[in-house]
Amino acid sequence: MAYNIAPLNELIAQFERLPGIGKKTAQRLALNIIEQPPERAKRFAEALINAKSKIHFCKCCQSLTDMELCSICADSQRDRSVICVVSEPKDVMAFERTREFNGTYHVLHGVISPLDGIGPDQLRVKELMARLSDSNVKEIIMATNPTVEGEATASYLSRMIKPLGIKVTRLAYGIPVGGDLEYADEFTLARALEGRNEI
């Protein structure tokens, strides 16, 4: 008979289902929970249930929120004439960390990927077009990832939006700040050269 503790194995299995968590890490995390006071496990369990039950998509930008409108859409100080289109809620968090953007967002919840059977209808494109029709939006910033699917999504949307007379822009390509030219791939370097600015 092997060393077998059903409740511990179940907790390890739950940790292991998380992305990027392997068997050994899952075991370490589960044992950490066992070592801590019971309040710890209780608070963690409550946080899981609360997060899942209270968080849904913002009625306007489709980002995550526990209210009707997310804190960005509800903020009267934000510039509603600029919409930054991203694929995932985590991209909104990434832009907010820069503290450089005062417009609003629109989360597509994915990118167009015919191989995975994801077309525009599976994304929050309809909701984006609805926002464009009844407001004075001046610029759409395409901020999908610089991947094949991200590019395809950006160019698909830009073909739909341009006829409405709205300016469509794309994030700049170039060398990452703090990076090393030696490690930049040739496509990035070519784009950085192409998009060079006078100093």
Next chain:
Amino acid sequence: MAYNIAPLNELIAQFERLPGIGKKTAQRLALNIIEQPPERAKRFAEALINAKSKIHFCKCCQSLTDMELCSICADSQRDRSVICVVSEPKDVMAFERTREFNGTYHVLHGVISPLDGIGPDQLRVKELMARLSDSNVKEIIMATNPTVEGEATASYLSRMIKPLGIKVTRLAYGIPVGGDLEYADEFTLARALEGRNEI
């Protein structure tokens, strides 16, 4: 007003309190929970509560179990005359994975560390001595970590146990299987030389 979702932040904070989980990983794990069906969060929450409430120390070997005796101590096939002394429950799991050991274990729940104020009284030493007094134990294998504290704990316990006429052994030191001599430190290599076996 920043992008702020209280239930999400709380879940991120809970993940971040786990060992080896940084801010970015915590965010990724929390967002994964949000993306999954609600049953997922519910099962995870239940696993946390169950693991913490049902698991306690085995009455005999002080390892983790959800019964009175752990599955190893309860197994009549295991050899009770050999006790492998380890510092943590995870060490029991490590030995069990080898499938090479058919004796029993004793978990100290720590090592002697005067700097951290941990002496023998803070460890499960009393319980080990009790096991030795009323059974026919023939060998104690000291399997604490090969660190200063692990060594000190092993030699402290061996000084206590030897007078009882019980054989005390220590895990072999040497080069790890599959390792590279070039990366072995001089102490390990010296011990491997010292403990060489005829082939």
